[in-house]
Amino acid sequence: MSAVPLRAVAEDDGVADDLAADSLRSDAFVVDVDGWEGPLDLLLTLARAQKVDLRRISIVALADQYLAYVAAARRASLELAAEYLVMAAWLAELKSRLLLPEPPAPDEPSSDAMAAALAFQLRRMDAMREAGKGLMVRPQFGRDFWARGRPEAIPERISVVVKADLGSLLQAYGRHLRRRRGEAPLALSEPVKLDSIEAALSRILQSLGQAPGWESLARYLPEGTLAGVREGSLAACSSLAATFGAVLELARQGIIVLRQNQPFGPIYLKPVSGEGERP
Amino acid sequence: MTRELTEDPALVRLVEAMLFASAEPLAERDLADRLPPGADIPALLTRLEREYAPRGVQLMRAGSGWSFVTAADLAPMLGRERRIEKKLSRAAIETLAVIAYHQPVTRGEIEEIRGVQLSKGTLDALFEYGWIEPRGRRETPGRPATWMTTDAFLRHFGLATTRELPNLDELRAAGLLDARPAIRVLQPDGGGAEEIPPAAEPLDPDGA
Amino acid sequence: MTRELTEDPALVRLVEAMLFASAEPLAERDLADRLPPGADIPALLTRLEREYAPRGVQLMRAGSGWSFVTAADLAPMLGRERRIEKKLSRAAIETLAVIAYHQPVTRGEIEEIRGVQLSKGTLDALFEYGWIEPRGRRETPGRPATWMTTDAFLRHFGLATTRELPNLDELRAAGLLDARPAIRVLQPDGGGAEEIPPAAEPLDPDGA
Numbered sequence: 001m002s003a004v005p006l007r008a009v010a011e012d013d014g015v016a017d018d019l020a021a022d023s024l025r026s027d028a029f030v031v032d033v034d035g036w037e038g039p040l041d042l043l044l045t046l047a048r049a050q051k052v053d054l055r056r057i058s059i060v061a062l063a064d065q066y067l068a069y070v071a072a073a074r075r076a077s078l079e080l081a082a083e084y085l086v087m088a089a090w091l092a093e094l095k096s097r098l099l100l101p102e103p104p105a106p107d108e109p110s111s112d113a114m115a116a117a118l119a120f121q122l123r124r125m126d127a128m129r130e131a132g133k134g135l136m137v138r139p140q141f142g143r144d145f146w147a148r149g150r151p152e153a154i155p156e157r158i159s160v161v162v163k164a165d166l167g168s169l170l171q172a173y174g175r176h177l178r179r180r181r182g183e184a185p186l187a188l189s190e191p192v193k194l195d196s197i198e199a200a201l202s203r204i205l206q207s208l209g210q211a212p213g214w215e216s217l218a219r220y221l222p223e224g225t226l227a228g229v230r231e232g233s234l235a236a237c238s239s240l241a242a243t244f245g246a247v248l249e250l251a252r253q254g255i256i257v258l259r260q261n262q263p264f265g266p267i268y269l270k271p272v273s274g275e276g277e278r279p
Numbered sequence: 280m281t282r283e284l285t286e287d288p289a290l291v292r293l294v295e296a297m298l299f300a301s302a303e304p305l306a307e308r309d310l311a312d313r314l315p316p317g318a319d320i321p322a323l324l325t326r327l328e329r330e331y332a333p334r335g336v337q338l339m340r341a342g343s344g345w346s347f348v349t350a351a352d353l354a355p356m357l358g359r360e361r362r363i364e365k366k367l368s369r370a371a372i373e374t375l376a377v378i379a380y381h382q383p384v385t386r387g388e389i390e391e392i393r394g395v396q397l398s399k400g401t402l403d404a405l406f407e408y409g410w411i412e413p414r415g416r417r418e419t420p421g422r423p424a425t426w427m428t429t430d431a432f433l434r435h436f437g438l439a440t441t442r443e444l445p446n447l448d449e450l451r452a453a454g455l456l457d458a459r460p461a462i463r464v465l466q467p468d469g470g471g472a473e474e475i476p477p478a479a480e481p482l483d484p485d486g487a
Numbered sequence: 488m489t490r491e492l493t494e495d496p497a498l499v500r501l502v503e504a505m506l507f508a509s510a511e512p513l514a515e516r517d518l519a520d521r522l523p524p525g526a527d528i529p530a531l532l533t534r535l536e537r538e539y540a541p542r543g544v545q546l547m548r549a550g551s552g553w554s555f556v557t558a559a560d561l562a563p564m565l566g567r568e569r570r571i572e573k574k575l576s577r578a579a580i581e582t583l584a585v586i587a588y589h590q591p592v593t594r595g596e597i598e599e600i601r602g603v604q605l606s607k608g609t610l611d612a613l614f615e616y617g618w619i620e621p622r623g624r625r626e627t628p629g630r631p632a633t634w635m636t637t638d639a640f641l642r643h644f645g646l647a648t649t650r651e652l653p654n655l656d657e658l659r660a661a662g663l664l665d666a667r668p669a670i671r672v673l674q675p676d677g678g679g680a681e682e683i684p685p686a687a688e689p690l691d692p693d694g695a
Binding site: 117121125148154 | 350376
């Protein structure tokens with residue numbers, strides 16, 4: 001939380017006069033333009049202005065100074081951060097207890113304990129402030145001492161260890177042999193006349209629509225094709241494939257429609273213009 | 280056995296060269312990677328440190344890292360360009376001191392010690408410098424992260440370990456590093472500063 | 488006068504630190520800029536050079552510039568060895584297998600057997616690993632080199648001789664040759680793949 005409002009107080013002439021009247025004016029107020037880092041920081045600055053050992057600080061006087069400071073800030077209608085006001089309330093209570101000693105309620109700390117706690121916190125805060133300064137006056141890397149300006153690349157000898165074992169070698173060879181069998185180029189021991197899609201197309205178109213309605217695809221296969229396929233005849237296989245391809249092409253062109261009632265079932269076709277019963 | 284290995288000039292030279300080659304600090308285990316097993320690395324380092332102590336270059340330890348740096352007393356004569364760093368704010372310097380002297384410490388504890396909430400960028404700035412890092416958690420409700428300084432912090436300020444922090448023993452003896460709870464006002468609900476009630480209330484607790 | 492300046496340990500330290508921290512080698516005139524007038528720079532450098540001579544770091548002159556470098560004789564020890572495990576590519580291990588089973592074999596024969604061209608680095612890589620070597624030439628036009636596996640190959644794969652490689656029947660028994668469903672009709676002779684003529688023009692099912 002920022003102490004900016006307090007800085008405004010310190011810099012405002014009218015308020016500064018108030019502060020002077022409250023005998024609060026010290027070098028710290030004028031010099032410290034950074035503002036305070038919270039109420040403890042302000043308290044510490046005020047305590048330091050008392051110019052006594054922090055262990056012998058007058059808590060009452062300190063409370064007065066702080067309260068006067070806060071009052072001045074409020075008179076100047078400056079918004080104080082909540083923590084400054086909380087501290088003010090606490091100090092006001094501490095001061096009244098210190099001035100009018102009465103036995104504290106059983107569940108409350110004594111005024112002495114409260115004062116001691118505050119004094120401890122101020123001293124601890126002071127110690128940290130000084131410790132920070134102590135760090136900053138040390139020689140600093142890059143400001144007071146430097147590393148080697150020409151670091152040398154440490155050579156790395158990279159040795160590649162190739163991982164392979166007999167198993168992977170044999171698997172690779174097995175893979176190779178399998179592929180030779182599976183994906184061997186098409187070998188034709190004797191010239192074979194293969195059917196083509198073009199031939200199948202003209203064949204189908206010639207006889208298409210001679211019979212009305214749905215017809216089996218098989219009707220358009222050259223004679224003996226199915227038997228040939230069963231025997232593994234390459235020519236028959238090509239006829240079957242070519243006819244099927246041609247039929248798909250005709251369907252794509254919207255010349256015929258196709259039908260298959262179940263997977264692997266017979267395929268039927270009929271011309272689009274034709275009428276007929278469903279098979 | 281370590282005796283003759285330690286005295287082996289070849290090993291001293293090797294450690295010296297390794298540290299010289301690198302601009303970054305090397306940990307003992309980095310050195311061990313390239314030394315014969317059984318080499319007494321701490322002894323080798325101590326010997327080098329001693330040999331270089333009077334020289335213009337010094338062997339410096341910062342936490343687990345060792346590196347050669349120029350002797351700090353030569354800074355004015357070296358006439359090197361000083362790296363201009365963004366000046367740390369007073370809040371950041373004090374926060375750094377609190378972390379260094381009280382570590383491990385939670386954000387809430389830092390705020391308690393300083394009596395004020397940490398503003399947004401303070402820890403970030405210190406973290407960005409590489410001087411602090413969160414390490415572990417406090418086993419209290421909310422399991423807050425605890426902060427510690429790094430080897431880079433030690434190196435920057437020329438400290439071998441955090442035990443070399445200035446005045447550490449005096450502060451500890453005076454009880455000023457005790458984790459004593461803050462005065463009640465700074466933590467009205469026994470919690471962090473975040474729970475501070477609205478300003479109006481505590482000022483006139485007796486009011487309507 | 489140069490005598491005492493040369494002997495001034497402060498100047499030696501300063502030169503030492505300057506050379507250490509500089510990113511570039513420093514010429515004598517660079518040093519002179521930051522040393523008191525009259526300093527005997529060559530003498531200071533000579534002294535430093537002598538002091539560092541037995542160390543792991545040396546003061547070295549390169550042209551007109553001076554700089555510290557790690558001692559050259561330490562380079563082999565400084566170098567960190569990094570092992571990188573690499574898996575052989577599919578093509579490489581298959582090529583290796585083909586060489587192992589068909590050796591001696593020419594590059595052209597390997598390509599013929601595998602049915603694909605060997606990519607540029609495959610044989611090179613296997614040769615670099617020390618697993619194959621060219622031995623002899625095929626007495627055919629062009630006298631191509633023939634490749635064989637090496638003893639290092641046998642050691643790496645734990646074989647006494649290449650005859651220990653399992654034969655085809657054993658491969659089949661090990662399930663390494665289980666045929667995928669193949670279109671038998673396309674391979675009426677069922678074998679002699681090596682003698683297969685170039686692939687026929689593929690069918691053109693899309694037609695014109």
